[in-house]
Amino acid sequence: MTAGCDSFAESLKKSVLASLWFIFLTFPIMVIRVDTINKTIDWRWMNMAYIGIATFLLSFVWRWALTRKEIKKDESTRENISERLLNQVSANAYSKYGLLALFAAGAVVFPHLVGMYQTNIMISCLIYIVLGLGLNMVVGIAGLLHLGYVAFYAVGAYSYALLNMHYGIGFWTALPIGAVFGVVFAVLLGLPVLRLRGDYLAIVTLGFGEIVRLVLENWGDVTMGPSGISGIDRPGFFGVKFGVMDSITYAYYIMLALLIFTIFVINRLQNSRLGRALLALREDEIASQAMGIDRTKAKLLAFALGSCWAGLAGVVFAAKTTFINPASFTFWESAIVLSVVVIGGMGSIRGVIAGALILILMPEYLRAFSEFRMLVFGATMVLVMVFRPQGLIRAKRKIYTYVKREGATNE
């Protein structure tokens, strides 16, 4: 039953039915608001009209998109316009490095062109890119659905905050410590649970994330409970003290350097022995085990590496905001990072960067719609999975070609 073959009348009928169905579905929640104490009812009939019109129009789009997906099924390897453009650019060395240089120059001068507010937003965006790249290691490359990623981010942030509060340890010392703590926690969790299959693993990591948050909230003697830790030192620079504005610029550069380092490492890792082993495991666990890949070791490494970046990002986050509390590390934070990875394109570095830029910056600049942010996130996750499971920018496998060298005797 392809909707494309339907007559217009048929299609119209379907849309009207869909519209009526959704009016029915959303009626109590959207239209009525009750106050059971004062016994008042607030009727919002306009919402009903909005829903009706919106679903009527959207159902056409939905069916059109489904039909298109049906048709394109056999050509799923075909690139779309943005990908083709990207590939054309990167195929040519001049345009590729030119564009990269342009980006780099833009990133370097960015804090001097715009105000403190914009720089701050960009820092959080950079943090999300690093988080996304770390999670990408676990979800995108190794195919392990990790829903408690933010727990390791919290571990990094809290290890810096606590070390700073109790022992006066500075940012640069705490940075590697945060990463190590992230890895240690990941190994502690990963060792027992990594043999679980996809969905179970997702739930366990989710449960673990919640446990970490609840402990942070309730272990008041150590973590200061829900009120959090404030007055965390900003990063220092060989004893030089910065003003607020300069220290934000400084934090921006730290984050930028960290991002470049992350991209470098993950890029190398993807094409390494481990990276290829993980890709193989993601595609077919049993076959790759039969090929001699140590499943537990490879998965644990991916898990630990991903968490290492979460720890690093956590330390920077704590230093940047100078205040942390458990409310910053809820499941929603994990969900946001996951949607950055999924919507950007699982397994693709460029995709994760694009995903973070879109998902984190857009709501910041569309302040008026910021309360719809999570709503849009949720809907986008569903839509991307249904219509474009590979994300905005598809991960590109490295293609190994055999180049015949001159004078080679061995074919």
Added chain:
Amino acid sequence: MEYFLELLFGGLTRGSIYALIALGYTMVYGIIELINFAHGEIYMIGAFTGLIVAGVLGALGFPGSAILVFAIVAAVIYSAAYGYTIEKIAYKPLRGAARLSPLISAIGMSIFLQNYVMLAQTSDFLPFPSLLPELGFVKHFNGIVGSSDFIIIVTTALVCIGLTLFIKYTKMGKAMRATAQNRKMALLVGINVDTVISATFVIGSSLAAVGGVLIASHIGQINYYIGFIAGLKAFTAAVLGGIGSIPGAMLGGLVLGLTEAYATGYVSSDYEDVFAFALLVLILIFRPSGIMGKEKIQKV
């Protein structure tokens, strides 16, 4: 001893609700091997529908018992409708996709539904009127068990018996079991698998709605977030009992409820939710197939 008994009934009440929600997880998982992450949200929508119906009827001056009946019926209808629609939108187009895809889609759906209710209603806690009637004979138990505890436990038991009979003897129940066994085979012998999957979602969602109204009335307040934790715990219960097994879900719910009640009663009430998640992690590590689940052999 009295405290012990109090905790026992408190645990049974919690456990009954977990069991009601866990049935939905287990049934869906049994049929299409998908963790319906949005199931907790369906429970939450059931509770909200109940609240809205109770609010409207209360303002119109209906008597309490009529309100309870209407609230439950409306909650069941709406939750079932949501369950059905979610399956059509978020899961059906993904049949045959990679394993991770429907799971992410389910998480997206869950986030969407929570925020939809939050934006359309409010993010504050809303007071829920106590709809459950006071039973006279419960007074003889010296406050060890309240009326609402009693009603919840009995209702859950009845619903579970009804569901077991349905699965065992009706045509649809048999079709469900066949589909859970082997979907391709079921298709071959003429079972409409799509209808069976829809029916599974509808039944599971209805049970969650009953649980939603009962627990909301018992606790007295709801907000858009209640589905998340409840869903997670119900999932724990389903895993505990062995996901895919219906008696397992009931048993798992009760075990989880009792564990929580005793742990909070005797150890510490601060870490209420931690106990459930810790239990989940332990179960998954040591017996991933659950109490009543069968060890599954991986096919190549």
